[in-house]
Amino acid sequence: MYDSKKTFIKKANIISPFRAILFFYVVAIIFSTILLSLPFAYKEGADPAFIDVVFVAVSAISVTGLTPITISETFNEIGYILLAIVLQLGAVGIMALGTFVWIILGKKIGLKERRLIMTDQNQTQFSGMVRLVKQIFLVLFVIEFISFVILGTYYLRYFPLNEAYLNGFFSTISAISNGGFDITGSSLIPYKNDYFLQFYTIILIIFGAIGFPVLIEVKEYLFSKKRNRVFFRFSLFTKLTTLTFLILIVFGTIFIFLLDMNQFFVGKPWHEKFFYSFFQSVTTRSAGLSTMDVSQLTEQNHLFMSFLMFIGASPSSAGGGIRTTTFALVVIFIFTYARGGDSIHLFKREVHKQDLVKAVVVTLLAIFVAYTALIVLTAIEPFSVTELFFEITSAFGTVGLSLGITSELTTFSKIILMVLMFIGRVGIVTALFMFKRNKKGGNYHYPKERIIIG
Amino acid sequence: MYDSKKTFIKKANIISPFRAILFFYVVAIIFSTILLSLPFAYKEGADPAFIDVVFVAVSAISVTGLTPITISETFNEIGYILLAIVLQLGAVGIMALGTFVWIILGKKIGLKERRLIMTDQNQTQFSGMVRLVKQIFLVLFVIEFISFVILGTYYLRYFPLNEAYLNGFFSTISAISNGGFDITGSSLIPYKNDYFLQFYTIILIIFGAIGFPVLIEVKEYLFSKKRNRVFFRFSLFTKLTTLTFLILIVFGTIFIFLLDMNQFFVGKPWHEKFFYSFFQSVTTRSAGLSTMDVSQLTEQNHLFMSFLMFIGASPSSAGGGIRTTTFALVVIFIFTYARGGDSIHLFKREVHKQDLVKAVVVTLLAIFVAYTALIVLTAIEPFSVTELFFEITSAFGTVGLSLGITSELTTFSKIILMVLMFIGRVGIVTALFMFKRNKKGGNYHYPKERIIIG
Ligand SMILES: [K+]
Ligand SMILES: [K+]
Numbered sequence: 077m078y079d080s081k082k083t084f085i086k087k088a089n090i091i092s093p094f095r096a097i098l099f100f101y102v103v104a105i106i107f108s109t110i111l112l113s114l115p116f117a118y119k120e121g122a123d124p125a126f127i128d129v130v131f132v133a134v135s136a137i138s139v140t141g142l143t144p145i146t147i148s149e150t151f152n153e154i155g156y157i158l159l160a161i162v163l164q165l166g167a168v169g170i171m172a173l174g175t176f177v178w179i180i181l182g183k184k185i186g187l188k189e190r191r192l193i194m195t196d197q198n199q200t201q202f203s204g205m206v207r208l209v210k211q212i213f214l215v216l217f218v219i220e221f222i223s224f225v226i227l228g229t230y231y232l233r234y235f236p237l238n239e240a241y242l243n244g245f246f247s248t249i250s251a252i253s254n255g256g257f258d259i260t261g262s263s264l265i266p267y268k269n270d271y272f273l274q275f276y277t278i279i280l281i282i283f284g285a286i287g288f289p290v291l292i293e294v295k296e297y298l299f300s301k302k303r304n305r306v307f308f309r310f311s312l313f314t315k316l317t318t319l320t321f322l323i324l325i326v327f328g329t330i331f332i333f334l335l336d337m338n339q340f341f342v343g344k345p346w347h348e349k350f351f352y353s354f355f356q357s358v359t360t361r362s363a364g365l366s367t368m369d370v371s372q373l374t375e376q377n378h379l380f381m382s383f384l385m386f387i388g389a390s391p392s393s394a395g396g397g398i399r400t401t402t403f404a405l406v407v408i409f410i411f412t413y414a415r416g417g418d419s420i421h422l423f424k425r426e427v428h429k430q431d432l433v434k435a436v437v438v439t440l441l442a443i444f445v446a447y448t449a450l451i452v453l454t455a456i457e458p459f460s461v462t463e464l465f466f467e468i469t470s471a472f473g474t475v476g477l478s479l480g481i482t483s484e485l486t487t488f489s490k491i492i493l494m495v496l497m498f499i500g501r502v503g504i505v506t507a508l509f510m511f512k513r514n515k516k517g518g519n520y521h522y523p524k525e526r527i528i529i530g
Numbered sequence: 531m532y533d534s535k536k537t538f539i540k541k542a543n544i545i546s547p548f549r550a551i552l553f554f555y556v557v558a559i560i561f562s563t564i565l566l567s568l569p570f571a572y573k574e575g576a577d578p579a580f581i582d583v584v585f586v587a588v589s590a591i592s593v594t595g596l597t598p599i600t601i602s603e604t605f606n607e608i609g610y611i612l613l614a615i616v617l618q619l620g621a622v623g624i625m626a627l628g629t630f631v632w633i634i635l636g637k638k639i640g641l642k643e644r645r646l647i648m649t650d651q652n653q654t655q656f657s658g659m660v661r662l663v664k665q666i667f668l669v670l671f672v673i674e675f676i677s678f679v680i681l682g683t684y685y686l687r688y689f690p691l692n693e694a695y696l697n698g699f700f701s702t703i704s705a706i707s708n709g710g711f712d713i714t715g716s717s718l719i720p721y722k723n724d725y726f727l728q729f730y731t732i733i734l735i736i737f738g739a740i741g742f743p744v745l746i747e748v749k750e751y752l753f754s755k756k757r758n759r760v761f762f763r764f765s766l767f768t769k770l771t772t773l774t775f776l777i778l779i780v781f782g783t784i785f786i787f788l789l790d791m792n793q794f795f796v797g798k799p800w801h802e803k804f805f806y807s808f809f810q811s812v813t814t815r816s817a818g819l820s821t822m823d824v825s826q827l828t829e830q831n832h833l834f835m836s837f838l839m840f841i842g843a844s845p846s847s848a849g850g851g852i853r854t855t856t857f858a859l860v861v862i863f864i865f866t867y868a869r870g871g872d873s874i875h876l877f878k879r880e881v882h883k884q885d886l887v888k889a890v891v892v893t894l895l896a897i898f899v900a901y902t903a904l905i906v907l908t909a910i911e912p913f914s915v916t917e918l919f920f921e922i923t924s925a926f927g928t929v930g931l932s933l934g935i936t937s938e939l940t941t942f943s944k945i946i947l948m949v950l951m952f953i954g955r956v957g958i959v960t961a962l963f964m965f966k967r968n969k970k971g972g973n974y975h976y977p978k979e980r981i982i983i984g
Contacts (some may be wrong), residue, residue, distance in 0.1 A: 198547060335905075376909040380905055384866060413887060413888075437863070440890070450833060451789070451833045454829050461833070461916050
């Protein structure tokens, strides 16, 4: 079976999955732009500029949520539903393709941990993947349907029937896809004191941002027979990304609070202090929804949140950024080096050197890209460096938070942000390999590293 | 001979050179603070705060040049000479110690290229090093004396005899040590149209910033017999650091010009455009002297110059930052990875993996330190993020350029900048190892990497 797999991989040119993602992305953007340009999707009198429609399309396909126009003022109910479809496509499409690439490259390297997600080793490679993608869709749709019913019903306390379920539908998609768009015109600010809704939204956000391999492993675990559970081993990847995700949320909550302790949080009751900090920490992982106008926070907090957004979500999730695993490996790499070690052991497994190299390259390249973008935007925009850096990291992390400058940016800046959203969403390494020439027998060796890092 | 060397190294605990640098640094700061506190060093009426004297002492020992007080308004002629002595101590002291550490660790790894700087392989380790340090001093003092005579004589066109030679003396020390202090009160701005002086200063700056191993190799080359020159091979280190240094200067000149083409440089004649860009590019390597008020440049140029200052000078030089070699290795590392390669070849030599790891760790740690410092300073200072980041990278790169905020900073911020100057000067890896516990037989292995990287 292993031999036939290797043959398959040799036949399917290793570069083509990257090209497939690029192709999907371009087609999806064109499709979304057309969809969001349909005249009956607009409110009466709304007439957004073409660049802004393209921007919203890119933003939705990359599930970022940055928008130069107010969704609720531009689109009608049909527009909301179309936008939700595009978000769904963006969240699942690249994720499914990403998982596909990940399996091909991952299997090729042959790390045993990663085989777990292939539920039946006797199936052929292709049908295994088809089954996996089906699983992804199934898990997602089941969760979304349940959530739509729960949220729609819950919204009855705020809205009449139709509106309640429309909000339930859109909120579910926006949260679980980490899309971050809103039809309230002010994100979750109207629900700033509704802690149930916030907590529920956080759960949905985490579903979308924690990575699909994790969800599938958890499902495998839950559905395995009781007596087999003892022997069930979660993969190194699942352990690492989940732990990092949780640490970042806790760490983020604490520092967001500390950096505004003497400013924004002064005089607020403890539950507001906690929920504002907690929600904004979670949202920087990738979601972009917010329970407050983040521009009210201090500049130091904006810089800190930029750092969080730059890291982004887990690989193979609906999020962007350098990814939690990349960040974790870089931190561990530095600590290991400082202790004089030369190999990294996590959860009783040794981390592959090539994964470390990749994590480091992703991080350094992303810093270079973000800083270059900052210099360029500073040169052409009148806004402060912090406002621009926040926008840049928000786009790269496909988060969608903004200090309110998106609508006032020049077309050129909007294009830069679109590129950042694209790079952030597909991952910087994937983006890099898309544009490599596929020279046969040339001097270049295409890298054998797996896609899971960035 | 090799065996006895190994024994020597085992006996001399490998951590002690780092401790030696720390010890030297602390003693030197105390000594300099006392020296610069002597009442007869001050102009009448000058009474700087203690923190500011400490700041100037740290700034001078780390040859940075940042100062919260105007040197020419505070110190008299005696003060100038004392300051020059401290600069000399800072430039040579750490450099000599750094070279010492570099030789111990470098020899231990045993790269043949690096043995070149040991002129007589038959000498014992210790006498070889003593001889090397003597060479450093000799080269430096000869150059300085010649320069003092040339510059002093040249200054006769601006000043009366005594003042001319005092200026010649201080300018020589300040430029060659990359100290960046000035006694004009406005750096080299009074000589903004004197291109001879500027060009001459650039030569002195490069002497100080290009790294002593390079100078010694060049001296070896020049003093070797004609018929042997054909066989003389410059070390990989010398080739890499010199090339990077030159590329950074050219690249810096071009971009500094481009980023202010439509602002500061508008309407200026070509020679001003060139010399302003060229001089400011050179000075970001480490010198800190300037021919203009850099705050007149655009914000995007400040961000770009921050990037240049963050890189800094060559290892084992009078400069700071992550160092040119570190930057070069990181860039090459990224390019190699993107091409799918797994080993780096430069000038027909393979780069050691541990050097790459170190370069990457240095860069990532330095970025983390600088960004953390930025968040902290933003929280406590009223200045813009760009002004603060410029100050931070200037301190870390021991450059000494400022957008004019140094004197207005709080004591806490000054302490942070002092720490940054220290870290930047001794190198971030050295700084890291200084505080490691020297556990015997413990779990830690002290790293075997050479000091040349950061
Ligand atoms: K988002
Ligand atoms: K300097």
